[in-house]
Amino acid sequence: MSFKVPRGTQDILPGKVELWQYVEEKARDLCRRYNYKEIRTPMFEQTELFMRGVGDTTDIVQKEMYTFEDRGGRSLTLRPEGTASVVRSYVENKLFGNPIQPTKLYYIGPMFRYERPQSGRMRQFVQFGVEALGSADPTIDAEVIALVMELYRELGLDNLKLVINSLGDTESRNAHREALVNHFKPRIDEFCSDCQSRLAKNPLRILDCKVDRDHELMSNAPAILDYLNEESIVYFEKVKTLLDDMNITFVVDPNLVRGLDYYNNTAFEIMIDGDGFGSITTLCGGGRYNGLVQEIGGPETPGIGFGLSIERLLMALEVQNISLPLKETLDCYVISMGDEAKLAATNLTFKLRQAGLSCDQDYLDKKMKAQMKAADRFEATFVAIIGENELEKNTVVVKEMATGEQEEIPVLELTNYLQKKLN
Incomplete structure (x- = not known):
């Protein structure tokens, strides 16, 4: 089903x-x-x-x-x-x-x-x-x-x-109500059943009827402005x-x-x-x-x-073809290569999110090239790359996607680095 x-x-x-x-x-x-x-x-x-x-x-x-x-x-x-x-x-x-x-x-x-x-x-x-x-x-x-x-x-x-x-x-509406009743009552049988019941309960609602809006009595009905x-x-x-x-x-x-x-x-x-x-x-x-x-x-x-x-x-x-200025980009996408690097990437992603940055990582064990494509689809401003070499040196390679420029920085400095670049 x-x-x-x-x-x-x-x-x-x-x-x-x-x-x-x-x-x-x-x-x-x-x-x-x-x-x-x-x-x-x-x-x-x-x-x-x-x-x-x-x-x-x-x-x-x-x-x-x-x-x-x-x-x-x-x-x-x-x-x-x-x-x-x-x-x-x-x-x-x-x-x-x-x-x-x-x-x-x-x-x-x-x-x-x-x-x-x-x-x-x-x-x-x-x-x-x-x-x-x-x-x-x-x-x-x-x-x-x-x-x-x-x-x-x-x-x-x-x-x-x-x-x-x-x-x-209230006084103006009562005067208008009386005028509406006198206007519609002689021919109310020509109107829909809803309008017929509205005549006694709330004749003003007749003017809002979609069924009988073209009836000739509608065009010359008493106007409220004349009874204020x-x-x-x-x-x-x-x-x-x-x-x-x-x-x-x-x-x-x-x-x-x-x-x-x-x-x-x-x-x-x-x-x-x-x-x-x-x-x-x-x-x-x-x-x-x-x-x-x-x-x-x-x-x-x-x-x-x-x-x-x-x-x-x-x-x-x-x-009207109006495009709203939405921010749909990701601040950083963390790329990892290898099981140990993935553990480090998970912790790094968590730290970046705690610092207020929008961040994501790979969860499907994709290759390096596929992870870069994922970062591009997310329109990530930066990628942070962690491999065996970076793990040994406790560093991360940061690449700015728009320019292609990249540099290697200590992991502990990544948050401040990204915040300065993004502000």
Whole structure:
């Protein structure tokens, strides 16, 4: 019987995993500069958390979650996104009581959604996201957007389009909700069953429907921007002014609603323009969720965040032919000739690794020529050669692969020699 990787998942092999490590390290460094701290939450949670946190009218909850019962009969779900878990942890661990506020967190980890696998979209995918909890200041909205735009910029991506919208506060959303119901209700039987159920539960989600997006009522549906109260208008204008001040270009799209129920006020998406990326061009999405903490049992707490797929980010880099500056070379490859020399080479390799150098040796008893070829395949900067003569003199022959220059030095001096040469 042969086994294959499950549909919608992938093996990330050496040669590719270095790209992931580079991007993840870039994200971690950026969060360090913005003073966001890492949080790690379980890969599965109580199902009710996502039903309440993500929203039971969303496609994620209705169609895409991996849900199962454990041996105690409890319903658990593999996390489909990161925000609900972070907020649950924020409430459970009473992070709102910390003297330093807002609480600024980030996460990088696997998420799970049962959807049709396609280019850049997997059933298991890795999401990077940030959450800022405890501030209702539009400054932090702009900061969150600036952070993710800076990540893309530092990785070399261009042809990006930042789209923003305001979903308004509770008063504005209620007014817009009433207008949407009045707009769609007379002809709701022409829409899909999902939209028909959304009319009563969350009519804003109708605007995000993929099935009925070409229906004529979609094009002239009431826009949220027409129902913003004065407070929401002022808030949105401040966010736009802050983005302008940071020279972050954006487009306002009144039809941007996002796919999760917990958003209000600022919502945004980052899309990639250009050929070769397929029909789904969104790289990142996020927004403000001022009622989510209360929904999960915490105190009234404003929040904002975003999430992005590492898979789609790497796909964008590939489409734009961007090569990341990866260091894939080996500092030193130790070559030995003879059994006694191999014992010495093993000890020497260990010492070099202890000193912080990347180092390897032969484990297949290859001839001298084959070991040199192996060093070349590893793109080793230096080789250190030990044979009978070197053992007798307690020396090693060091060869710089790029120039071919070599010299014989005492074994005890090898570490310092290589460190000076490599720095």
